[in-house]
Amino acid sequence: MKVASFNIQKFGKSKLSDPFVLKTLIKIVSRYDIIVILEVVDSSGDAVDNFLKELNKFNKTHHYTLEISTRLGRGNYKEQFMFLYRDDLVDLVGSYQYKDNQPGDEDAFAREPYVLRFKCHKTVLEDLVLIPVHTKPEDSVKELDELYDVFQNVKMKWKTDNIMILGDFNADGSYVSGKEMKTIRIRSDKDFHWLITDDEDTTASTRNDNTYDRIVVYGDDMLKAVVPNSAKPFNFQTAYKLAHEDVNKNHFTFELIFNHTYHKDMSYYCTFILQNEFSKHRFNVFTGTESE
Numbered sequence: 001m002k003v004a005s006f007n008i009q010k011f012g013k014s015k016l017s018d019p020f021v022l023k024t025l026i027k028i029v030s031r032y033d034i035i036v037i038l039e040v041v042d043s044s045g046d047a048v049d050n051f052l053k054e055l056n057k058f059n060k061t062h063h064y065t066l067e068i069s070t071r072l073g074r075g076n077y078k079e080q081f082m083f084l085y086r087d088d089l090v091d092l093v094g095s096y097q098y099k100d101n102q103p104g105d106e107d108a109f110a111r112e113p114y115v116l117r118f119k120c121h122k123t124v125l126e127d128l129v130l131i132p133v134h135t136k137p138e139d140s141v142k143e144l145d146e147l148y149d150v151f152q153n154v155k156m157k158w159k160t161d162n163i164m165i166l167g168d169f170n171a172d173g174s175y176v177s178g179k180e181m182k183t184i185r186i187r188s189d190k191d192f193h194w195l196i197t198d199d200e201d202t203t204a205s206t207r208n209d210n211t212y213d214r215i216v217v218y219g220d221d222m223l224k225a226v227v228p229n230s231a232k233p234f235n236f237q238t239a240y241k242l243a244h245e246d247v248n249k250n251h252f253t254f255e256l257i258f259n260h261t262y263h264k265d266m267s268y269y270c271t272f273i274l275q276n277e278f279s280k281h282r283f284n285v286f287t288g289t290e291s292e
Contacts, residue, residue, distance in 0.1 A: 001033045001034070001089060001090075001120060001257065001258045002031065002033050002034075002255055002256070002257050002258075003032065003033065003034045003035070003128075003130075003255065003256055003257075004031070004032045004034075004035045004036075004234070004253045004254060004255035004256075005037075005038065005132065005166040005167050005168075005213065005215070005253070006028070006029075006035060006036070006038065006251065006253040007134065007167070007168045007213065007251040008025065008037055008038070008039060008040075008251075009251070010039060010041050011040045011041060011042065011047075011082075012040065012043075013046065015047075021247055022051070022054060024240065024242070025247065026051070026054055026058050027058075027240070028236050028247075029055060029084060030055065030059055031234070031253075032253075032255065033062075033089050033090065034083065034084070034086070034090060034118065034128075034130070035083070035253070036081060036083050036130060036132045036166065036167065037081075037083075037084065038081065038132065038134045038167055038168055039134060040068070040079060040080040040081070040082045041078070041079060041080075042080075043071065043078070048066065048068065048082065052064060052084070055084065062086040062088060062089070063086065063087055063088060064084050064086060064087070065084070065085055065086075065087040065092070066083070066084055067082075067083040067085070067116060068080050068081070068082045068083070069081040069082075069097065069114035070097065070114075072110075072111040072112060073110060073111060074107070074110055079111055079134065081111075081113075081114040081132045081134075083116055083132075085118070088121075089121055089122060090118040090119060090121065090128075091119040091121075092116060092117075092118060093118065093119045094116070094117035094158060095115070095116050095117070096116075096154065097115075098112045098113045098114070098115060098150050098153065098154075099112075100112045105146070108142060108143060109135075109143055109146065110135070110143070111134050113131045113132055113150055114132060115130065115131050115132075115150075115154055116130050117130075117158055118130070120258075122260055122261055123258040123260060123261055124224075124225045124258065124259045124260070124261050125162050125222075127158075127160055128164065128258075129163045129164065130164050130166065131150060131151065131154065131164065131165045132166060132167045133147065133165060133166065133167035133169055134168045135169055135170045137170045137175045140169065140170040140176050141180045141183070144171060144176070144184045144186065144187075145183065145184045145186075147165055147185075148184075148186050148189070151163060151165070151218065161218055161221065161222070162218075162219075162225075163217070163218045163222070164216065164222070165186065165214075165215075165216040166214065166215045166216070166254075167213065167214070168212055168251065169212060169213065169214045170212050171212065171214055172198070172212055173212075186216060191218060191219055192216050192217070192218055193217050193223045194214060194215075194216050195216070195226065195231035195256060196213065196214045196231055196232070213233070213251060213252075213254045214254075215231050215256055226256055226257070226258060226259070227256070227257040227259055230255070231254070231256040232254065232255065233252040233253065233254045233255075234252055234254065235252055236252065237252075
């Protein structure tokens with residue numbers, strides 16, 4: 001199962017009115033079983049609905065379903081977190097808008113995480129919780145540290161450790177220094193595994209090579225469930241031979257793959273076949289010959 005996050009700069013009517021951009025974004029999104037799209041600015045919802053319609057028209061073998069947050073933000077400017085997922089591979093079993101109201105630390109997030117929980121059909125994970133993030137750049141250190149409290153809240157609510165935090169952390173460059181990074185609890189706690197390394201360029205911009213976008217999983221079981229080295233940016237500019245300004249000039253998608261599960265009956269069947277084949281051939285250790 002392939003999961004991704006994508007900060008599509010100002011995802012709304014204006015961007016999707018370009019047929020080439022719409023077609024390319026659908027092609028990118030169709031690579032994934034679950035994808036969370038950040039920076040959705042479609043106040044009417046018309047562009048989002050049309051995108052889902054065109055996405056399902058393009059995909060013949062899998063059907064996508066949409067789940068979207070309320071409009072989030074402190075002032076007039078609002079964004080939404082949008083999840084698109086293949087409903088034959090996962091079931092949405094829970095959603096939760098984080099209440100940013102801890103006593104003495106209210107309103108820590110510019111855009112409070114909208115958290116989803118999925119039941120997975122064909123992976124080694126029975127369930128998967130996704131916590132999406134799009135920090136306000138100048139408040140990145142504080143918001144990233146507060147994610148520890150979000151994690152604890154979600155873990156207590158749903159009694160699961162299968163939690164992934166992903167999105168645009170703005171965790172590099174002038175926003176978060178190496179020294180500041182060490183103070184962030186989901187970084188200093190060794191139970192959290194940061195799968196996008198600090199030297200990975202997640203930006204589509206040619207003017208910097210910052211690692212703004214991240215994927216963090218909790219616990220060794222989650223880490224083992226991930227296909228090794230599958231967590232990485234997807235450079236759609238190179239893959240689709242696009243010019244820098246064609247689709248999204250700020251961010252690449254970044255992705256990972258979870259290991260598939262196997263059926264116990266299939267495991268038994270494979271064992272039976274191997275034993276059966278072995279029984280056909282008896283090897284004589286003294287003569288070095290094989291007999292039926």
